[in-house]
Amino acid sequence: xxxxxxxxxxxxxxxxxxxxxxxxxxxxxxxxxxxxxxxxxxxxxxxxxxxxxxxxxxxxxxxxxxxxxxxxxxxxxxxxxxxxxxxxxxxxxxxxxxxxxxxxxxxxxxxxxxxxxxxxxxxxxxxxxxxxxxxxxxxxxxxxxxxxxxxxxxxxxxxxxxxxxxxxxxxxxxxxxxxxxxxxxxxxxxxxxxxxxxxxxxxxxxxxxxxxxxxxxxxxxxxxxxxxxxxxxxxxxxxxxxxxxxxxxxxxxxxxxxxxxxxxxxxxxxxxxxxxxxxxxxxxxxxxxxxxxxxxxxxxxxxxxxxxxxxxxxxxxxxxxxxxxxxxxxxxxxxxxxxxxxxxxxxxxxxxxxxxxxxxxxxxxx
Amino acid sequence: xxxxxxxxxxxxxxxxxxxxxxxxxxxxxxxxxxxxxxxxxxxxxxxxxxxxxxxxxxxxxxxxxxxxxxxxxxxxxxxxxxxxxxxxxxxxxxxxxxxxxxxxxxxxxxxxxxxxxxxxxxxxxxxxxxxxxxxxxxxxxxxxxxxxxxxxxxxxxxxxxxxxxxxxxxxxxxxxxxxxxxxxxxxxxxxxxxxxxxxxxxxxxxxxxxxxxxxxxxxxxxxxxxxxxxxxxxxxxxxxxxxxxxxxxxxxxxxxxxxxxxxxxxxxxxxxxxxxxxxxxxxxxxxxxxxxxxxxxxxxxxxxxxxxxxxxxxxxxxxxxxxxxxxxxxxxxxxxxxxxxxxxxxxxxxxxxxxxxxxx
Numbered sequence: 001x002x003x004x005x006x007x008x009x010x011x012x013x014x015x016x017x018x019x020x021x022x023x024x025x026x027x028x029x030x031x032x033x034x035x036x037x038x039x040x041x042x043x044x045x046x047x048x049x050x051x052x053x054x055x056x057x058x059x060x061x062x063x064x065x066x067x068x069x070x071x072x073x074x075x076x077x078x079x080x081x082x083x084x085x086x087x088x089x090x091x092x093x094x095x096x097x098x099x100x101x102x103x104x105x106x107x108x109x110x111x112x113x114x115x116x117x118x119x120x121x122x123x124x125x126x127x128x129x130x131x132x133x134x135x136x137x138x139x140x141x142x143x144x145x146x147x148x149x150x151x152x153x154x155x156x157x158x159x160x161x162x163x164x165x166x167x168x169x170x171x172x173x174x175x176x177x178x179x180x181x182x183x184x185x186x187x188x189x190x191x192x193x194x195x196x197x198x199x200x201x202x203x204x205x206x207x208x209x210x211x212x213x214x215x216x217x218x219x220x221x222x223x224x225x226x227x228x229x230x231x232x233x234x235x236x237x238x239x240x241x242x243x244x245x246x247x248x249x250x251x252x253x254x255x256x257x258x259x260x261x262x263x264x265x266x267x268x269x270x271x272x273x274x275x276x277x278x279x280x281x282x283x284x285x286x287x288x289x290x291x292x293x294x295x296x297x298x299x300x301x302x303x304x305x306x307x308x309x310x311x312x313x314x315x316x317x318x319x320x321x322x323x324x325x326x327x328x329x330x331x332x333x334x335x336x337x338x339x340x341x342x343x344x345x346x347x348x349x350x351x352x353x354x355x356x357x358x359x360x361x362x363x364x365x366x
Numbered sequence: 367x368x369x370x371x372x373x374x375x376x377x378x379x380x381x382x383x384x385x386x387x388x389x390x391x392x393x394x395x396x397x398x399x400x401x402x403x404x405x406x407x408x409x410x411x412x413x414x415x416x417x418x419x420x421x422x423x424x425x426x427x428x429x430x431x432x433x434x435x436x437x438x439x440x441x442x443x444x445x446x447x448x449x450x451x452x453x454x455x456x457x458x459x460x461x462x463x464x465x466x467x468x469x470x471x472x473x474x475x476x477x478x479x480x481x482x483x484x485x486x487x488x489x490x491x492x493x494x495x496x497x498x499x500x501x502x503x504x505x506x507x508x509x510x511x512x513x514x515x516x517x518x519x520x521x522x523x524x525x526x527x528x529x530x531x532x533x534x535x536x537x538x539x540x541x542x543x544x545x546x547x548x549x550x551x552x553x554x555x556x557x558x559x560x561x562x563x564x565x566x567x568x569x570x571x572x573x574x575x576x577x578x579x580x581x582x583x584x585x586x587x588x589x590x591x592x593x594x595x596x597x598x599x600x601x602x603x604x605x606x607x608x609x610x611x612x613x614x615x616x617x618x619x620x621x622x623x624x625x626x627x628x629x630x631x632x633x634x635x636x637x638x639x640x641x642x643x644x645x646x647x648x649x650x651x652x653x654x655x656x657x658x659x660x661x662x663x664x665x666x667x668x669x670x671x672x673x674x675x676x677x678x679x680x681x682x683x684x685x686x687x688x689x690x691x692x693x694x695x696x697x698x699x700x701x702x703x704x705x706x707x708x709x710x711x712x713x714x715x716x717x718x719x720x721x722x723x724x725x726x
Contacts, residue, residue: 009498012491090629114611117478120629121621170603170621178536178604330538 029053029085032062033147035096035132036072036109042100044068047075048132050147051087062145064136072112089118093147094154095125095169096132096188102201102208110176110206113169121170124151127201129189129211141194149195154186157197161214162221162230162249176206179334180325180342184224187211202321209319219309223266223322223353226251232272234294234301236279243294244276245359255328262338263350264324270357272298277365287366291359299355306353320346375573375580377508381648382564382584384511386417387591388645389470390557392615392638394592395599397553397694400609402546404537407597409550414589416701417561421581423708424565430715435569437659443714452707453660456562459700460653461672463559465679466693467646468492471639473686474613479632485684492643493677499647500654501669504570507647514644518637522591525598527622532601555697557592560645561585562704563652612686650676 035048046068053061065082069075080086095113097106113119128135136146143149157163167185175183183203188195199217202209212220218230227250234243247270254265272295279297280290313321325342332339373381398406431439440449472488480488500507541547564581571577599614602621608614620631627633650669653676658668683689 005498009494012494114607114617121617122623168621173607174603177607178533179606180535326533326535330535333539333542335542 023086029087030091031087032145033094037098037132038101050136092123094150096128098132105206107206122168124167127187161218162228164225180329243279245272246275247272253324253327255331265352267354272359274362310351371504373508379580379584380511381508384644385560385563385648386588388642392613394557395596395608395614398550399605401550404605405541409547410593410596413551413554417558417585420561421564423712425578427711427715428568430719433569443711453656457656460649461676464649464676469680469683471642479635489680496647496650497673500650514640518641528598528602536604552698555701556693566655
């Protein structure tokens with residue numbers, strides 16, 4: 001009797017839980033990269049997809065298809081009219097948003113990435129200068145697909161220029177939804193026959209405000225991110241008289257109220273390692289003396305540059321690119337009078353940078 | 367007493383915690399953050415008083431009445447007529463909870479891993495399995511609860527992965543509005559429900575020494591887990607998005623980046639489904655027990671009857687938004703009824719004991 005019952009229950013599973021009428025796995029195509037673009041009339045959406053084609057055993061090719069529709073999913077549906085296979089969205093490696101599209105708003109992209117359960121939340125998302133088709137139509141050099149190259153590019157950026165690797169959809173969503181924060185993601189561009197990081201894209205709510213070029217982006221990154229690595233070059237004249245310091249930076253932010261203005265104090269704790277020193281090359285100086293000299297040079301150089309960046313952020317970008325307003329919201333609560341107008345008040349707030357740097361080593365040389 | 371219905375003291379711990387921890391853990395954070403914003407996790411701690419109260423009071427009641435069985439105890443306290451009504455109400459309580467859990471599981475599975483299955487088929491299959499699990503009495507449930515507890519314990523470690531990835535500014539200021547925290551408490555009731563099972567099963571424990579402590583330990587374990595999960599969810603994704611998501615904890619799980627595994631979510635659901643299934647089985651035992659006590663229909667037959675009733679009720683609750691709105695409306699009444707029953711019974715049992723002592 002007991003066995004009969006068990007048999008009956010196992011039978012239930014066999015009868016009711018099959019994938020009957022579903023597409024079998026060898027008939028599926030894999031989409032690796034998706035580009036979100038906008039048509040010239042700024043009404044219709046262009047959706048670029050890069051997909052893999054499997055021919056035989058070891059032959060893997062890739063194709064790029066561009067579809068036009070009123071919404072993202074309409075364009076996706078039209079894609080099925082062209083592709084000879086069903087496709088999966090969960091395997092996407094990178095999303096690329098074109099600059100034009102980002103300027104008009106990315107609300108639908110954010111929504112679809114969270115709502116659509118098939119899409120992965122760890123996919124990389126970047127902004128591209130120029131159209132998405134331009135990016136995807138190039139020949140990949142190091143990887144099989146362009147999407148893979150974009151992914152590797154962003155992941156590798158972590159070790160220099162004070163970049164973080166927080167470029168996944170989940171980080172983007174966090175930046176959008178958490179209070180007092182703005183979306184900042186890496187921007188790429190086509191350079192010669194390949195791609196490179198062009199800077200960082202700053203969003204105001206869901207609309208692209210500005211792409212900061214890489215020269216300024218380094219200092220914005222330094223002020224914005226914690227636990228990041230990069231090189232600071234101190235040049236006196238030309239390269240024959242220069243110092244390179246590889247820095248690992250950690251930041252702390254404090255907020256105070258002065259009158260009806262907010263005052264932010266960003267403390268950067270920098271641990272440096274001298275990688276190049278032609279400034280005191282072959283000079284018979286005490287090691288301690290050199291370190292102290294370079295340290296003071298570094299602080300002077302950095303605080304000058306950072307001051308410039310802050311002024312620029314206040315007057316030019318007019319938006320909190322340093323990710324510091326969240327501390328004000330956390331300290332005073334979102335019902336506070338100043339915090340309620342925090343977005344507009346960024347121009348008037350005071351930002352002070354305190355640099356605590358420490359040279360850890362001078363390398364093989366003394 | 368049926369020999370299949372006795373459990374040991376340690377098994378009591380597993381039954382109580384598995385009756386509570388289930389579908390609630392996945393949806394809990396959404397409701398509390400909607401009301402209490404970033405302080406939602408405090409509401410979860412405060413609501414933890416309810417299960418402790420439940421376990422404590424039911425133990426005290428049975429202690430005063432020398433651990434007689436439920437019907438006997440209730441008749442001593444409330445008399446025959448009221449007992450009938452209350453037993454029916456308890457039975458309805460558990461049938462409703464079971465329906466909510468089963469339909470919740472079906473909704474969640476159709477949302478995530480088994481998109482090709484209809485939720486009705488899932489409800490049908492789960493109900494059949496629950497019947498098979500429950501028909502032989504509490505002993506089997508207790509043993510399975512113990513097994514599933516050890517199988518799923520590593521899931522409790524998932525939130526730890528996120529601790530250093532979150533941002534502390536998301537949970538600050540710790541309290542901005544005390545009133546909203548109190549308002550958020552009713553949304554947690556569904557997650558804590560199921561603890562009422564202690565009213566039925568305390569007399570079935572073989573060694574009663576220390577039962578009180580074990581029950582409270584199970585409640586504290588549950589509260590800690592819930593608070594931890596809610597706190598980490600708010601810490602990582604912030605209260606705004608948490609309050610808009612249907613399954614915040616699933617979102618959190620989906621964002622884990624584990625080498626080799628491309629998406630951790632299906633694996634998590636596969637394992638967590640066992641736990642939810644066990645929750646439903648615990649509730650089904652409660653439903654069957656009270657139903658057979660109220661109607662005097664033999665246990666095995668009433669097991670089938672309540673199974674069908676719960677499955678039918680589950681069909682009504684199928685789309686998730688439907689389930690959410692109905693449970694939010696019904697749960698405060700059920701919890702209010704149970705607290706009222708417990709406190710009244712506690713006072714009467716104390717009064718009776720004093721009277722008896724005075725006579726002697």
